[in-house]
Amino acid sequence: MKKNLFVALSFITILIQAQESPNIILMIGDGMGLTQISTGMYANNNQTALEDFSYVGLSKTYAFDKLVTDSAASGTAMASGVKTLNGVIGIDSKNVPQKSILEICAEQDYKTALIVTSSIVHATPASFYAKVHSRRQYEDIALQLSEHYVDLFVGGGKKHFIAREDKRNLLNEMDEYTFVNSIREFGRSNVNKLGYITYDDEPPALLKGRKPALDELTKIGLEKMKAKGKPFFMMIEGSQIDWGAHANEMEYVISEFKEFDKTIQAVLEFAKADGNTLVIVTADHETGGLSLLGGNISDGKMEGKFNTEGHSASMVPVFSYGPSSELFSGIYENTAIFDKMLKAVESN
Numbered sequence: 001m002k003k004n005l006f007v008a009l010s011f012i013t014i015l016i017q018a019q020e021s022p023n024i025i026l027m028i029g030d031g032m033g034l035t036q037i038s039t040g041m042y043a044n045n046n047q048t049a050l051e052d053f054s055y056v057g058l059s060k061t062y063a064f065d066k067l068v069t070d071s072a073a074s075g076t077a078m079a080s081g082v083k084t085l086n087g088v089i090g091i092d093s094k095n096v097p098q099k100s101i102l103e104i105c106a107e108q109d110y111k112t113a114l115i116v117t118s119s120i121v122h123a124t125p126a127s128f129y130a131k132v133h134s135r136r137q138y139e140d141i142a143l144q145l146s147e148h149y150v151d152l153f154v155g156g157g158k159k160h161f162i163a164r165e166d167k168r169n170l171l172n173e174m175d176e177y178t179f180v181n182s183i184r185e186f187g188r189s190n191v192n193k194l195g196y197i198t199y200d201d202e203p204p205a206l207l208k209g210r211k212p213a214l215d216e217l218t219k220i221g222l223e224k225m226k227a228k229g230k231p232f233f234m235m236i237e238g239s240q241i242d243w244g245a246h247a248n249e250m251e252y253v254i255s256e257f258k259e260f261d262k263t264i265q266a267v268l269e270f271a272k273a274d275g276n277t278l279v280i281v282t283a284d285h286e287t288g289g290l291s292l293l294g295g296n297i298s299d300g301k302m303e304g305k306f307n308t309e310g311h312s313a314s315m316v317p318v319f320s321y322g323p324s325s326e327l328f329s330g331i332y333e334n335t336a337i338f339d340k341m342l343k344a345v346e347s348n
């Protein structure tokens with residue numbers, strides 16, 4: 001009799017586990033087109049963590065009003081599943097504010113996190129929590145984050161919270177949150193809502209000394225999310241691959257890619273150990289119209305040519321691993337990344 005009960009309970013446990021919602025980790029390399037990946041991979045001794053992914057797809061990045069998108073329109077497309085005008089965050093082309101995948105997940109009892117190497121109010125992270133007509137409304141975006149419920153966030157831009165035109169100190173107003181000032185404090189902190197604002201303004205390039213490393217922040221962030229005992233949605237951005245390409249500086253692009261690649265490696269290791277984590281790695285657009293024209297794998301020196309100091313319109317790759325990862329093969333609109341993530345959440 002006891003044995004039967006044990007068997008029955010084991011079955012129920014297995015059933016519950018099978019129905020658990022998957023963690024979703026969306027990793028965006030800003031400006032990380034296929035050439036940035038190729039360049040970074042060859043410069044990294046011909047290796048990238050992206051080689052371990054199960055499926056590869058291609059995403060059409062154009063905006064509602066322009067063939068060449070910016071990070072606001074493309075961030076909104078992936079976050080909320082709508083094409084909108086360049087510069088606009090979280091609002092569609094008919095002026096209707098949209099719920100983001102982060103917000104939809106939160107409604108389904110997910111925990112949520114954002115970790116970026118730009119300021120936390122920059123267009124890409126803002127697409128997941130803010131609704132503004134211009135990405136330049138940094139103070140409004142900061143205010144919306146202060147009124148949001150994201151459980152954990154890491155990024156620069158403190159000045160938009162504390163040195164404001166309205167004289168408010170949003171960090172003081174965010175009394176549900178604990179703010180930490182070092183990676184040690186970040187690692188030790190064991191609170192419900194956690195913010196780590198890494199720089200007063202935009203964080204510097206890795207080549208100019210940016211700390212802490214994105215992969216270290218991500219590993220800690222993943223432990224914290226896992227410890228909450230609920231499914232989670234996390235967006236991690238390698239923000240400055242784009243900035244290196246805007247500057248037309250190969251070494252800037254390569255160094256930022258390498259850090260992002262290490263972060264992808266860390267996320268993939270987490271996902272493999274966890275078994276119920278969907279990982280998606282993509283870009284919002286290509287930057288620089290980069291062509292890779294020569295170089296050497298042996299010394300890691302790459303020779304290329306940038307065709308613009310802006311973005312380009314070419315499709316960008318999408319890599320996926322984990323439950324529902326098969327949905328991400330093929331060619332589709334960037335808005336479909338939202339649809340596919342939603343499907344992954346709802347498939348449970």
Ligand code: MG
Binds near residue numbers: 071118124237239242
């Ligand atoms: Mg960005």
Ligand code: ZN
Binds near residue numbers: 031242243287311
């Ligand atoms: Zn850009």
